[in-house]
Amino acid sequence: MVKIAVVGCTGKLGSSIVKSILNRNDVELGSAIARKGNQFAGKAVSELVGGKCELKIVDDIEKATDSDIFIDCTNADTFMAVSYEKYSTMKRPLVIATTAFTSEDIAKIKELSLQIPVFMTGNFSIALHDFIETLKFAVKRVSVDTDVQIVEYHHNQKKDAPSGTALMIREALVNANPRLQEENVNICSIRGGNIFGEHEVIFANCKDEVVTFRHQVSSRETFADGAIEVSCWLVKQENGMYNMYDFCANEEGSIC
Numbered sequence: 193m194v195k196i197a198v199v200g201c202t203g204k205l206g207s208s209i210v211k212s213i214l215n216r217n218d219v220e221l222g223s224a225i226a227r228k229g230n231q232f233a234g235k236a237v238s239e240l241v242g243g244k245c246e247l248k249i250v251d252d253i254e255k256a257t258d259s260d261i262f263i264d265c266t267n268a269d270t271f272m273a274v275s276y277e278k279y280s281t282m283k284r285p286l287v288i289a290t291t292a293f294t295s296e297d298i299a300k301i302k303e304l305s306l307q308i309p310v311f312m313t314g315n316f317s318i319a320l321h322d323f324i325e326t327l328k329f330a331v332k333r334v335s336v337d338t339d340v341q342i343v344e345y346h347h348n349q350k351k352d353a354p355s356g357t358a359l360m361i362r363e364a365l366v367n368a369n370p371r372l373q374e375e376n377v378n379i380c381s382i383r384g385g386n387i388f389g390e391h392e393v394i395f396a397n398c399k400d401e402v403v404t405f406r407h408q409v410s411s412r413e414t415f416a417d418g419a420i421e422v423s424c425w426l427v428k429q430e431n432g433m434y435n436m437y438d439f440c441a442n443e444e445g446s447i448c
């Protein structure tokens with residue numbers, strides 16, 4: 193059984209992943225890691241998410257010796273400044289849920305993937321991946337007078353804007369249709385309430401027509417379950433850099 197260590201277990205996504213792991217019988221919680229000084233460090237996991245898990249929350253990645261794989265859901269600054277070297281030392285596969293890395297950060301993460309399997313995505317939803325595939329098909333066919341714009345909605349605690357997913361969508365659109373210029377595909381970021389994540393792509397042409405594509409997530413479990421499925425797959429992979437395309441291209445991805 194795959195033993196997963198969740199780094200950033202006290203956060204919104206991290207705690208949701210911990211809960212999902214505890215609700216499944218095909219994976220095990222190897223470790224739950226909080227920031228040093230977080231009020232839950234040293235306490236039982238049950239105090240964080242309810243239930244009966246008595247595993248103690250630790251405050252250092254290097255204490256997660258009994259885990260097969262890490263899922264990081266912290267923030268890009270912490271990841272690069274604190275965690276990067278520790279992942280390199282620990283030599284375990286790494287799933288990066290964290291977003292908002294700079295291009296320099298991503299270059300360093302690619303270096304890390306020479307030593308361990310690394311999976312990175314701005315969105316663990318498999319339906320979102322299918323949504324992007326549909327958009328790639330549709331955007332190839334748009335007329336030259338069509339404006340393509342993106343609107344993304346997230347909760348008011350989200351630190352980065354635009355979202356990692358909106359950036360992924362824009363990259364896919366621009367790559368699929370060379371007539372599109374990245375600077376013309378604007379992203380509008382809305383932050384409010386508890387919205388888990390919504391992305392709209394609008395094709396508006398000069399013949400008074402608007403086509404809107406929309407993907408909406410109404411619970412964090414979508415991301416949590418996706419991250420767990422990906423972890424089970426990543427532990428079997430060679431060193432290298434992987435994303436949702438690699439996962440969905442294999443049999444396990446298409447079953448999920």
Ligand SMILES: NC(=O)c1ccc[n+]([C@@H]2O[C@H](COP(=O)([O-])OP(=O)(O)OC[C@H]3O[C@@H](n4cnc5c(N)ncnc54)[C@H](OP(=O)(O)O)[C@@H]3O)[C@@H](O)[C@H]2O)c1
Nearest residue numbers: 200202203204205226227230265266270290291314315316
């Ligand atoms: N890929 C996806 O599908 C997906 C989906 C949702 C979110 N995300 C991304 O995942 C990240 C987390 O999102 P979130 O909404 O869960 O944010 P969040 O609620 O702010 O959680 C971040 C957590 O990381 C903890 N943390 C910070 N430094 C740490 C360290 N050195 N060691 C261990 N834990 C540390 C924080 O603890 P303290 O509170 O003690 O500082 C906090 O609990 C963001 O980058 C977000 O964009 C990705």
